[in-house]
Amino acid sequence: xxxxxxxxxxxxxxxxxxxxxxxxxxxxxxxxxxxxxxxxxxxxxxxxxxxxxxxxxxxxxxxxxxxxxxxxxxxxxxxxxxxxxxxxxxxxxxxxxxxxxxxxxxxxxxxxxxxxxxxxxxxxxxxxxxxxxxxxxxxxxxxxxxxxxxxxxxxxxxxxxxxxxxxxxxxxxxxxxxxxxxxxxxxxxxxxxxxxxxxxxxxxxxxxxxxxxxxxxxxxxxxxxxxxxxxxxxxxxxxxxxxxxxxxxxxxxxxxxxxxxxxxxxxxxxxxxxxxxxxxxxxxxxxxxxxxxxxxxxxxxxxxxxxxxxxxxxxxxxxxxxxxxxxxxxxxxxxxxxxxxxxxxxxxxxxxxxxxxxxxxxxxxxxxxxxxxxxxxxxxxxxxxxxxxxxxxxxxxxxxxxxxxxxxxxxxxxxxxxxxxxxxxxxxxxxxxxxxxxxxxxxxxxxxxxxxxxxxxxxxxxxxxxxxxxxxxxxx
Amino acid sequence: xxxxxxxxxxxxxxxxxxxxxxxxxxxxxxxxxxxxxxxxxxxxxxxxxxxxxxxxxxxxxxxxxxxxxxxxxxxxxxxxxxxxxxxxxxxxxxxxxxxxxxxxxxxxxxxxxxxxxxxxxxxxxxxxxxxxxxxxxxxxxxxxxxxxxxxxxxxxxxxxxxxxxxxxxxxxxxxxxxxxxxxxxxxxxxxxxxxxxxxxxxxxxxxxxxxxxxxxxxxxxxxxxxxxxxxxxxxxxxxxxxxxxxxxxxxxxxxxxxxxxxxxxxxxxxxxxxxxxxxxxxxxxxxxxxxxxxxxxxxxxxxxxxxxxxxxxxxxxxxxxxxxxxxxxxxxxxxxxxxxxxxxxxxxxxxxxxxxxxxxxxxxxxxxxxxxxxxxxxxxxxxxxxxxxxxxxxxxxxxxxxxxxxxxxxxxxxxxxxxxxxxxxxxxxxxxxxxxxxxxxxxxxxxxxxxxxxxxxxxxxxxxxxxxxxxxxxxx
Numbered sequence: 001x002x003x004x005x006x007x008x009x010x011x012x013x014x015x016x017x018x019x020x021x022x023x024x025x026x027x028x029x030x031x032x033x034x035x036x037x038x039x040x041x042x043x044x045x046x047x048x049x050x051x052x053x054x055x056x057x058x059x060x061x062x063x064x065x066x067x068x069x070x071x072x073x074x075x076x077x078x079x080x081x082x083x084x085x086x087x088x089x090x091x092x093x094x095x096x097x098x099x100x101x102x103x104x105x106x107x108x109x110x111x112x113x114x115x116x117x118x119x120x121x122x123x124x125x126x127x128x129x130x131x132x133x134x135x136x137x138x139x140x141x142x143x144x145x146x147x148x149x150x151x152x153x154x155x156x157x158x159x160x161x162x163x164x165x166x167x168x169x170x171x172x173x174x175x176x177x178x179x180x181x182x183x184x185x186x187x188x189x190x191x192x193x194x195x196x197x198x199x200x201x202x203x204x205x206x207x208x209x210x211x212x213x214x215x216x217x218x219x220x221x222x223x224x225x226x227x228x229x230x231x232x233x234x235x236x237x238x239x240x241x242x243x244x245x246x247x248x249x250x251x252x253x254x255x256x257x258x259x260x261x262x263x264x265x266x267x268x269x270x271x272x273x274x275x276x277x278x279x280x281x282x283x284x285x286x287x288x289x290x291x292x293x294x295x296x297x298x299x300x301x302x303x304x305x306x307x308x309x310x311x312x313x314x315x316x317x318x319x320x321x322x323x324x325x326x327x328x329x330x331x332x333x334x335x336x337x338x339x340x341x342x343x344x345x346x347x348x349x350x351x352x353x354x355x356x357x358x359x360x361x362x363x364x365x366x367x368x369x370x371x372x373x374x375x376x377x378x379x380x381x382x383x384x385x386x387x388x389x390x391x392x393x394x395x396x397x398x399x400x401x402x403x404x405x406x407x408x409x410x411x412x413x414x415x416x417x418x419x420x421x422x423x424x425x426x427x428x429x430x431x432x433x434x435x436x437x438x439x440x441x442x443x444x445x446x447x448x449x450x451x452x453x454x455x456x457x458x459x460x461x462x463x464x465x466x467x468x469x470x471x472x473x474x475x476x
Numbered sequence: 477x478x479x480x481x482x483x484x485x486x487x488x489x490x491x492x493x494x495x496x497x498x499x500x501x502x503x504x505x506x507x508x509x510x511x512x513x514x515x516x517x518x519x520x521x522x523x524x525x526x527x528x529x530x531x532x533x534x535x536x537x538x539x540x541x542x543x544x545x546x547x548x549x550x551x552x553x554x555x556x557x558x559x560x561x562x563x564x565x566x567x568x569x570x571x572x573x574x575x576x577x578x579x580x581x582x583x584x585x586x587x588x589x590x591x592x593x594x595x596x597x598x599x600x601x602x603x604x605x606x607x608x609x610x611x612x613x614x615x616x617x618x619x620x621x622x623x624x625x626x627x628x629x630x631x632x633x634x635x636x637x638x639x640x641x642x643x644x645x646x647x648x649x650x651x652x653x654x655x656x657x658x659x660x661x662x663x664x665x666x667x668x669x670x671x672x673x674x675x676x677x678x679x680x681x682x683x684x685x686x687x688x689x690x691x692x693x694x695x696x697x698x699x700x701x702x703x704x705x706x707x708x709x710x711x712x713x714x715x716x717x718x719x720x721x722x723x724x725x726x727x728x729x730x731x732x733x734x735x736x737x738x739x740x741x742x743x744x745x746x747x748x749x750x751x752x753x754x755x756x757x758x759x760x761x762x763x764x765x766x767x768x769x770x771x772x773x774x775x776x777x778x779x780x781x782x783x784x785x786x787x788x789x790x791x792x793x794x795x796x797x798x799x800x801x802x803x804x805x806x807x808x809x810x811x812x813x814x815x816x817x818x819x820x821x822x823x824x825x826x827x828x829x830x831x832x833x834x835x836x837x838x839x840x841x842x843x844x845x846x847x848x849x850x851x852x853x854x855x856x857x858x859x860x861x862x863x864x865x866x867x868x869x870x871x872x873x874x875x876x877x878x879x880x881x882x883x884x885x886x887x888x889x890x891x892x893x894x895x896x897x898x899x900x901x902x903x904x905x906x907x908x909x910x911x912x913x914x915x916x917x918x919x920x921x922x923x924x925x926x927x928x929x930x931x932x933x934x935x936x937x938x939x940x941x942x943x944x945x946x947x948x949x950x951x952x
Contacts, residue, residue, distance in 0.1 A: 081600025
């Protein structure tokens with residue numbers, strides 16, 4: 001069965017270099033046009049649950065369909081169901097900051113399609129991952145004990161969830177090897193002492209640099225003074241904010257990291273690296289390996305037996321792994337350390353500008369210190385809007401107006417933001433970091449916020465009695 | 477700070493549609509050329525440990541580098557360190573069968589770069605995943621109880637490791653909810669009875685359709701008769717072989733699946749879907765959700781509260797998730813069910829041809845039934861080659877010759893295979909499934925096997941005394 005016969009017999013081939021070239025160019029133009037036009041789409045998808053089921057067939061087609069037809073369907077049926085995280089007007093959750101460089105790296109990774117579970121399965125995949133995690137570790141000024149050169153090391157995983165699960169497992173097993181029993185706990189430091197008195201062994205503390213709610217920063221130095229005394233594994237989760245620490249002026253947020261055991265941040269959040277890419281460094285890779293290693297016979301090989309190589313399968317939950325290092329390598333080289341710092345600084349700068357805009361409108365308040373590129377704000381309970389309410393009512397009403405305001409903003413499709421609960425306050429999270437965002441978008445976003453509050457208030461004036469329930473059910 | 481000023485100030489932008497277009501076209505040609513020339517590279521990388529550290533700089537560059545320079549480095553420094561899983565002469569481990577369609581899907585997913593943790597974060601990501609797992613479930617003729625329409629459902633995860641970890645956790649928690657204590661075990665069915673007598677509650681059985689070693693198949697029907705009696709969660713892991721079951725003639729391997737609780741296969745192995753994509757179906761999604769759900773306030777939204785939508789974050793370990801459904805959708809549509817079946821059949825057919833070639837050479841034996849597209853063979857202990865040895869020596873020597881043969885084959889760079897231990901036999905695994913593989917490559921691979929055995933044997937004739945240690949240390 002030769003090549004021609006194959007083609008004749010089956011109609012098409014799964015992988016043909018010239019057809020790949022033709023279709024690949026088509027899709028590059030498709031995605032480039034998407035970026036060109038991304039501001040034209042409503043940022044948050046406006047579809048209703050079940051929309052796609054109504055538009056697509058019940059079953060897979062028996063016969064092949066041309067790529068042109070499929071791309072038409074992507075445009076008509078998929079794009080309307082996308083919330084446009086790449087839009088410059090996207091400020092929700094945390095950024096998912098893609099870049100051309102990371103996209104190209106992901107394409108190379110997808111194209112080579114190697115399964116780098118151990119060194120021999122594709123040496124470049126392992127060694128480039130060693131190299132880029134070293135590069136990045138140096139950029140972050142991590143203590144040498146986290147780098148391969150200091151007997152630590154870095155690994156690229158999918159997400160922070162994986163990184164925490166892996167380090168937690170390593171911490172548990174390390175403690176079990178020491179104490180040989182299972183009366184262990186994973187607890188906040190304030191309870192450490194009472195746990196020990198109760199015979200529970202605390203073993204893992206996760207400190208956060210840039211919490212999801214309000215991008216707060218745990219104080220590493222005082223925490224580590226306590227944990228070190230009890231031999232507790234400290235993981236530093238800097239999922240969003242870690243990238244900022246490549247700038248000298250932000251590096252102080254990591255002071256105290258020298259006492260931690262592991263550190264991770266998501267390059268796919270605010271480091272121009274398309275999803276997914278969580279960078280994890282550990283001081284003691286053998287603790288990870290002892291918990292996560294698998295050595296089935298079919299993976300044995302000379303290089304692994306020589307112990308001269310890293311087998312990343314022993315650093316993570318999964319066996320199969322993509323060649324993620326390529327995209328990080330392309331991001332670092334395409335931009336250089338200098339530009340990357342400046343990109344991050346520009347986001348912080350325009351977030352600061354947004355913060356100033358919020359503060360300049362007395363109806364609003366900023367509810368948490370802005371450490372990085374995220375501003376948390378709400379309609380102020382103490383503003384003149386609520387002057388006729390008592391204190392409890394003020395808090396409740398300002399929460400309700402803030403919640404309604406957010407829903408109106410997102411329903412407008414002009415910008416997209418998300419929320420958090422801080423104490424008992426409902427707050428709007430405004431996270432700058434989309435790769436296309438510039439100052440003009442932030443200024444525009446603020447206008448959308450103000451206009452929508454104006455609209456809510458004018459509506460409120462027309463229904464002065466029991467207004468809050470009225471507009472609540474109307475808008476929400 | 478306007479757009480122009482930004483560009484001037486920072487030298488380049490992370491994401492610019494026209495620069496994306498230019499660089500994207502460059503890389504498509506780069507990868508298309510790679511596929512065109514992939515047969516020219518040694519299949520298994522020939523580099524030594526540490527090769528890349530010698531070639532790349534110690535630190536990330538401060539200034540940006542042009543994509544042209546980076547691509548030159550990929551060609552000169554990365555490609556030599558790649559084991560070419562996409563080569564038509566790649567037969568090691570299991571296939572990593574990429575395709576143009578899946579590549580395009582991955583590009584779309586990477587380009588949109590949405591984080592589909594719940595429905596509202598990008599409705600299309602969730603709904604397309606519902607749809608393609610339904611399509612594929614129907615193609616596999618899964619019982620309706622595994623599909624959304626039958627109150628089950630499908631999810632796309634990264635790897636089988638994740639799928640098993642998730643289902644195992646669900647099984648454990650389901651049992652704990654029933655029995656309220658922790659005296660539980662995860663055991664083979666033969667030990668179930670004695671475990672129960674010992675007060676251990678067996679809770680999870682993983683049956684395999686196509687084991688990694690020799691692609692063996694567990695008999696689902698008799699297994700499930702036992703497990704059903706004891707309420708044990710049965711997961712069917714068909715990581716490699718599951719895809720073949722879309723062909724009616726292979727579907728019988730799944731007979732008995734109606735009694736299982738969950739089923740997974742890796743579309744990234746032998747289903748033309750680039751890494752990573754593990755398809756998992758469960759009968760009882762709420763068991764998964766109860767174990768894996770997270771509901772932080774910042775993810776609350778109307779759609780989730782309405783319970784009308786699937787939030788896939790509750791179906792997996794990680795919160796962030798890529799839009800994997802796109803690539804599976806493109807694979808299904810670009811080829812259609814008919815072609816996909818024929819691609820798989822063609823691999824089985826040429827594997828059968830390879831099996832015939834092995835059987836036609838008396839120096840070799842096929843060591844396990846060939847169920848799918850993998851042939852396990854070795855230099856036969858009973859062949860005339862070992863006629864002067866006693867029985868124990870025959871086994872040992874045939875193992876040694878087989879091991880040496882494999883290393884010589886892989887060192888040749890012409891083809892790549894891997895090994896397994898079956899009982900006490902060292903066997904070569906020859907897995908057909910790379911997307912570019914045709915019959916001629918398999919015929920050529922067999923010639924490489926024969927020529928290398930010839931070379932070993934001729935070498936052996938020249939050093940007749942203590943030969944086995946001699947050639948062993950020489951070749952290995």
